[in-house]
Amino acid sequence: MEKKIRNIHIIINPVAGIGESILPIINASMKEADIKWEASITHRGGDAVQYAKAAVKDGVDALAVYGGDGTLREAISGLIGSEIPLVILPGGSANVMATELGLPTDLKEACKLLSHGSLKTKTIDVGQFDKHYFIIGISLGFEADVVKGADRKTKNKLGIFAYLFSAIAALKKTKKCVYHLKIDGQEHEVQGFMCLITNTGNLGFSNISFDKHIDVSDGLLDVVVVRKANLSLFKLVIITLIKRERPDNLELVEHWQGKDISISSSPKQSVQCDGEVLEKIPLHIKIIPGAIKVLVPKRMDKAIE
Template sequence: MRVKVIINPAAGKPEPILSVLNDAFAPAGIDWGVDITHKSGDGVAAARRAADEGYDLIGAYGGDGSVSEVVSGLAEGGPPILLLPGGTGNALAADLGIPPGLAEAAALAVGEAGEVRRVDVGRSGKQWFVLRLTTGFEADMVSAATQQMKDRFGWLAYAFSGLMAISDAPTATYRITVDGAEVECEGLAALVANSAMVGVSSLRIAADVDVSDGLLDVVVVQRADLPGLIGGAADAAQGQQSRIMSRWRGKEIHVETTPPQAVLADGEDAGMTPVDVTVVPGAVGVLVPKRAV
């Protein structure tokens, strides 16, 4: 088997990446190599190049942004992805039950330890996303979580930046169409989620959000007062839908806002609202721990 591992050297974990990977791959006779990313877009190009060169498996070492780039490069065809958690959030890996340790995650490529699970991907124009598309204060929160904050505080960087974003978040009017049905509401943020994980510890949007169900979950955050935030956090910790959110599900989504808001797709600039979003069911394969029979 031939494996190409795409590594983001700016990811948040200080560890001997090559040594750990060699200890996992070499005894199994795996022919492996690496590509190093240096700037935005390098992961997309490296994934496409590895697919064109006929690699059997493409590893993604880094955080959620690194994973998103590899997914984007393979969303229109390519081999399965080996997620190697190395960043701050590692939301998709957590959602799929992939071990957080590099050695344990790499071991999924060896023998019969792993199996391929098909995972949906969202699309908005030319932008792909595997976690979520965001507007409003959540987009501000992701943008505000600097690399320095992530290096110092880990996943708490998102919590800190979230509190800063909420403190002066303006209310917007959201007009949303989900598979032809229209709704309108006031809120602080809207997101179109493929994954349940919010990137903060093990908190989930809701227990029934599934990356393989062929649907996207549309969420509007409507409250940010202290009682609502405390109650909403308690709901999320129990895997329940937060009481400060309204939610709809569908395959084709249109979002308009007054005033217009910035849009991020897995943390990357995706323009301004209005925005149209669709789901591509089972677009990529991801190696996950084999389920017990």
Template structure:
């Protein structure tokens, strides 16, 4: 039993964990642990933020979320400023946030972590755009179009392969470039590119790829990447990274990288913005870092 927690709310995305008997697994782990727990379900228009806020008002000392990275982001927004820690029970397609934080992607093991007295609380940074937090990154350009192509139906049918199918559908037609004007902590940069990533975490996808070893959710900085060139270069960058399992930041001049506490982004033409693979809105945007925004239960090693 973990003496840190006595009362927990579990927020469940019912679309998560295709075929996984999630409640049975949770019940078998939590029973007998001295942990009172209740369940709430996300719904369209109430996708985790409201349930997390209600749990805080009800006096829980832990909020667990079962779902993918988008659901985790929504719950984190509901916990902002409360000091109540979040536990992650991975149930998505990629489970990238869990992988970044070394949280088991197996549901039973992730549930056991909550009850493990060796577990610790790690405060992680969050990106912020118009008072909305994200944990992974903001995607503009080609990555945002991949997120749009990878529909729920594709994820249910193909799992993580849905993102590769979506990538091929996005990359192999002619890829449009955009003009990016970035203001990084008051330093202005203009460049043409096919994609822009504003990252809080370095892990991308499920292939152990990383944007760079120095991309950390604990450094108080955003990492801004701009893929500068066209279709052939972009495909080369991605395939080289996959083939060699290396960091994308090692791939040279086609990828620019800066660090900043705040970035203002303007584009021509307007670009869609996806936060943690969920559509948020369009450019322009002002994105800032919120250091230590969310306490998360992580392994104690």
């Protein structure tokens, strides 16, 4: 039996969303569910961490976040170590975690699940390097160049298409390199144009996963090296999208799983973590199994079956 939520704190990123009037939607569903709610607005990076910590101190029954994956990552950093469940109210240009957990991408629908008591608790893993936490993943090379190329202004204007245009530019820009990996004590040296160290498997804009074996609750990070960007890779991506399963092709993609991962590359490539560009490399990355409780729809654990 899930604990009844009586009071909730909502962190709102005012930059997120598609211009909908969010407060009336939230207010109506909280009223219907008889939930007392307070909200705080983020103004700069780091605010959501502090608000989440304050909500934990106040002893709320749940913490909700309206924003994209960046705001979510900050809120989770402030929640780690507490038992307070997280409610995701999708509002970003990319909602990878909401999609991964089978949550609706529409705010009204997400609020309805909460007010109708149609959510259950699921524990998810969180990644860590130094004192930083991440929920989606870290990548080197192509994807990091895509993130670098999609700035806030373009994202506001074009949404997910900002990434598409940036991807076309990055295809020309990204150079191959050699990745030096150490995964749970095993060393690997592999050439590629992109390396993902990921907690989630979906592509962020639909229920399509690039590998159905990637699980946000299995206590493992997935390390995927894409070796070449050529027509065969394009074909592989299309087959994956149609069949919803990636056929093995070691010449194109290598895949490991682990709990403790070190990575560097020569020459140096761009690095991003949960959509933010990082300058630091080499990285030593670990997973914290079951670090956070999240409320997900009762009917399905994961949209990808």
